[in-house]
Amino acid sequence: MLYLWIKIFHIMAFTSWMAMLFYLPRLFVYHTENADNKNFVSVIKIQESKLYWFIGLPALIGVLITGVALIAYDVSIFKGGWLHAKIMFVLFLIIFHFLCGFYLKQLSEDRCMKSGKFFRIFNEIPTILMFIIVVFVILKPF
Template structure:
């Protein structure tokens, strides 16, 4: 297989896993909103299961997104990376998303232990952060300013 075809496969897989990751990273904080705003013990019990399962389900998608993304960077090479300032911004934003994802583990644990001190309103704002970051990443990747 030539290098171009390998790169195309990496790009396709990167995008597939990114979409799957974001489906989860958009939905999980919405579950947090419902959980924070509910007072029903049965609802809390169900949401605890859903939150944990969803987070563990989408985490491999995050890892695979990173693997194929860094694989593309490797194929492009360091010289390309040095002159692509838009990619530096994108990588910082991806790093922020990874930290966001990891922080979700802490939130799932807090919900599991009934130790959440944040309001539904806070979780609504928390839910919007990855949307904004995704918009910026897509604009950077497409326009390459």
């Protein structure tokens, strides 16, 4: 029963983390495309910061803690290569997360040179990674 509760919290943390990873780059699009509107940008900066620090980071920590707990609870899941592949793509998501933090800092200091088009493309990365991760979890292809 404990394993199922850990899994529930893992899924909830992952869902919250993905929400941040989906929405923060969209805020970056609005930020860069409205850079001349200082009042709008000041509000977006607050939203970006709160989303990253108060939703995204705690959710990431929750994903990591519950993920490690799930593996520790049932070490036999390491028998399939699917978990190794999933973990690799989760590491890519973690890199994406901290890259968002890098752009958040640049945007907060008004020194980001990336365009709205860049952030529109950048915004697609977590969707692709999430799809791959979910496929590995459900299908366990190898």
